[in-house]
Amino acid sequence: MSCCHDFSRSQLLRSSVAQAGDGLPAIEFGMPTPAGTGMTRRAMLLGSAGMFLTVYGADKMGIDAFETGVAEAFAGPQGAVVVSIFLAGGIDGMSVLAPVYDTNYQSLRTSTRLDEAGTLAMNGSSDLRWHPQAQGLKDLHDAGKVTVFPAISYDQPNQSHFTSRHFYEVGALDPVASTGWMGRWLDLPGVGQENNPIQGLSLGGQLSPALATARVAVAAATSPSGYDFPSPGVYDNYVEAAMNGGFDQLGNPATDDPILRQARQAQRNAAQLRSQLATPLGSSPITYPANNGLANDLRSLVLLLKAGLPIRACAIEGNGGFDTHSAQNGSFGPNLQSNCLALKAYQEHLEAEGIADRVITFVWSEFGRRPEENDSNGTDHGAAGVGFLIGSKATGNTIGEFPTLDATGIDQNGNVRLTSDFRGVYCSVIEDWLNADAAMVIPGADQLPRYAVVQTT
Amino acid sequence: MSLITTAETAATRKKRSKKKCRTVKRRVNGRVVRKRICTKKRKVVVRKKGPSPASPPVTTPLTPQPAPPTNPPAAGDPLVYSGAFGVREAERLLWRAGFGPKAGQAAALAGLGLEGAISSLTRPAGAANLIGPEPSDDGDPLEPEDRYAHDHMWWLDRMARSDQQLIERIALIFHDWFGLRRDDVGQMDLVMAHMDLYRKHGLGSFRDLLMEVTKDPAMLLFLNGANSDKNRPNENYGREVQELYSLGADRGAYTETDIREAARALTGWRADYVDQVGWTNFRYDPGQHDNRNKTIFGHTGNYDWRDIVDLCIRNPYHRSFFVLKMWSYFVPVPPDAATQASLEKLYVDSDWSIRAVVEAILRHPALHSGPPMVKSPVLFSAGVLRALDKPVDSTSLMYWSENAGQRLFNPPNVAGWNDRAWLDTSTLFNRWRLVYDALDGLHEESNGSYDLTETPQEALTKALAFWGGPAVRPETNAILMTVAATAVNPLSTSNTARNQRAQRQNALRHLIASSPDLQTC
Secondary structure (H helix, E strand, O other), X not given: OOOOHHHHXXXXXXXXXXHHOXXXXXXXXXXXXXXXXXXXXXXXXEOOOOEEEEEEOOOOOOHHHHXXXXXXXXXXXOOOEEEEEEEOOOOOHXXXXXXXXXXXXXXXXXOOOOEOOEOEEOOOOOOOEEOOOOHHHHHHHHOOOEEEEEEEEOOOXXXXXXXXXXXXXXXXXXXXXXXXXXXXXXXXXXXXXXXXXXXXXXXXXXXXXXXXXXXXXXXXXXXXXXXXXXXOOOOOHHHHHHHHHHHHHOOOOOOOOHHHHHHHHHHHXXXXXXXXXXXXXXXXXXXXXXXXXXXXXXXXXXXXXXXXXXXXXXXXXXXXXXXXXXXXXXXXXXXXXXXXXXXXXXXXXXXXXXXXXXXXXXXXXOOOEOOOOOOOOOXXXXXXXXXXXXXXXXXXXXXXXXXXXXXXXXXXXXXXXXXXXXXXXXXXXXXXXXXXXXXXXXXXXXXXXXXXXXXXX | OOXXXXXXXXXXXXXXXXXXXXXXXXXXXXXXXXXXXXXXXXXXXXXXXXXXXXXOXXXXXXXXXXXXXXXXXXXXXXXXXXXXXXXXXXXXXXXHOOOOOOOOHHHHHHOOHHHHHHHXXXXXXXXXXXXXXXXXXXXXXXXXXXXXXXXXXHHHHHHHHEOOHHHHHHHHHHHHHHOXXXXXXXXXXXXXHHHHXXXXXXXXXXXXXXXXXXXXXXXXXXXXXXHOOOOOOOOHHXXXXXXXXXXXXXXXXXXXXXXXXXXXXXXXXXXXXXXXXXXXXXXXXXXXXXXXXXXXXXXXXXXXXXXXXXXXXXXXXXXXXXXXXXXXXXXOOOOOHHHHHHHHHHHHHOOOEHHHHHHHHHHOHHHHHOOOOEOOHHHHHHHHHHHHOOOOOOOHHHHHHHHOOOOOOOOOOOOXXXXXXXXXXXXXXXXXXXXXXXXXXXXXXXXXXXXXXXXXXXXXXXXXXXXXXXXXXXXXXXXXXXXXXXXXXXXXXXXXXXXXXXXXXXXXXXXXXXXXXXXXX
16 A cells, blocks of 8 residues: 555645635645635636646636737747656655665665665766666666756655645745745746746646746646547447537527527537647657556647747646555555656657757655655655756756765654755756746745756856 | 735735634545535635726726716606517526526416516515425535535525526526625625525615625625724725626716725624634624715715615616616616616616516516527526436536536626626537536437337437427527438448437437527527
């Protein structure tokens, strides 16, 4: 089993909040409200991408203004893109990059320990070795396209899935912050446009709190293939063809009546759109792993970027859950592998389309796990964990060392001490990649470290 | 409408909100689990005024007009429809003044004649009865104050099942008119009581209704009456009562000074917050009221909240605002000048009787022989349930309706819903899906038993009868006939031929209900 009750409850609550939209009073007492709760939501169909969007924010604008906004941004210059991929549950960093030679690691971990044999060498490191099923990520790292954070966290780390994730999403240690770090970047004058919702795009149906804005519109997209009109008890090809023919015809008759004309126009548009949406974005020259949700989302993202859609920030949730309180070895490897293979195909796809130099991707989890195993062959919520910044413009550096698992590297609660601060990563990305003022986005930016995470030449 | 962004609104709420919590049991995947439900302790939303919101265009002429005379000009009686009142006319009336016909209901109503039909709607006797299968969510009874989507489902059920259709319809009209949002009130018990005001007073005197709404606890929370300080009064209600509720923006009916003065007059309301209860003990405290003179619409006095209602009702711009706005809920094109004048006179002469105006609109030829209206998503969904005598049984009814543009208890803002955004490619999709869910389980099975001899015409007749024989225009009928004639492969034999006929029936039913004709009424 790889799931704890506490975590699944958090997911449920977040899900119900997101579904309910504005302020449904279903938030657990004491948990921070996810950023973006309370933003208005409106449905929109973006024909140029063949996507249903749920548009958040920019309440005063009409849906047609968003179509215009996307079209205008489409015609403008294409800017740098930042992508956030969240690995839910708190991934065990020392099982992704294992300190196999640390004797404390060997004694603290019994059932979940990785050894030199079977693990994969980490380029440039004499301490850490990749999990055997992290091959996809190792390949990217070997090619210099992954900046690694072996022990990323923040001061006084919180062990709640909900609270710690919230901190990462809002880019601040502030339980009541209501805008996300990428949302605040989009809100900056000259960055986001009020009427271009796909500049901040969540794939997966609900808005990521990291994208919650105060000023400009952002959006969540559902599957591009969702615009179909099935009927219960109709599946014979012959009948379906007749029904679809009727669907296409019902909007056609002319009428003098303005209201009926509007209804028929909408029907006509729907029929036209349905026919256009068969394969709106084409296909990928790279083969992605099959039955892999992250791979599907990343392929869609690359195709959307290739089509020139004005996306600046994107948030996606990775595959599987990493809340491995018990029997960690059962689920960890396959989940890690499915994410790593998706990431590798994604980077190759970006390169094949010639847009890799525009995109940087931050992979993170809400925390790492405690070095000392529990009695269920699993690990409990910890502090510093692993993070990655992926892209052809990443420096490929390792930011901070993985600490020795003794009193110098483990805090009073038995958790790994940080050697990099996620807010410093955000500041560095904002300054070096997005060319914006981190002080306008991340609270206390002047007090936070900066790291060489992307090439600045 | 809020000028500040919703994210800021959320932040404001966040700072001010505390929560009350209790544990409730609910079923998840067949298991009973306990869940803490927390209600925001205090939902005081700072609202600022934006540009004129999306109220129906006929109610807000763009250019200031000369002040009308204090009394309405002499006018005749409103016109009365004198054509035939048959099943089609009765069907339209049931859509305009209710939520569509149940099977056979249009014919029965036609039998009453126009006057009888109208008074059966506007003058129901006694308490409403809910007729038909009880609502549920996956087998559980509804808990409208506690569970996600159940509020919407609860009211939708009343719309579908109440035998006092106009009462529910007028409540929906005033829900749109006053634009109260549960998310901004935060206490569902108060919201439910607020909507009951519309059921109780919605066909009475508008003056009485506005009095009730002005002192209603949900409204006092929604537009900040309960925390309006006599030293620094909150202008929220003082503005909306004029702009959105009684006079209309941009027509010279009031000035910014009138709003500030009205806000002073409206001070005095207080409430207490009690743990585990919420806001309670709503009361008028004379000590909190601004007791100095105010000058409003050129009149001066030590006005209080009752005076504000009367000043608005007696403002010479009010009667035209009321008549036009009410008309717009029933007829999609503005009344001509004579009709407008006659309705204004009727309204004033009847001491602001909502029923008198509504009855006159329901009798008017413009309703019976004029163009159709767009069915709102809620009207459309309730109508589907009524035609099929199908219970509210799933949260998906709320989901599709919300995505089609209308979530009960949560209009987009204080101006109500934007009824110009109800038909587009996205909302049509959601209407189609709503019909899908309604038909699922009622569809004909492809099990080799369907009538092999059914002709295309018989198939279409049967599919129309399935929906109670709704009005379908000849050109639409012709397209449906083409579908019926082409849905069965003439080379098919035996089981395939039977199954294609079964599926043809399913396809025709879905196309009929989703057709442009049936998005209008």
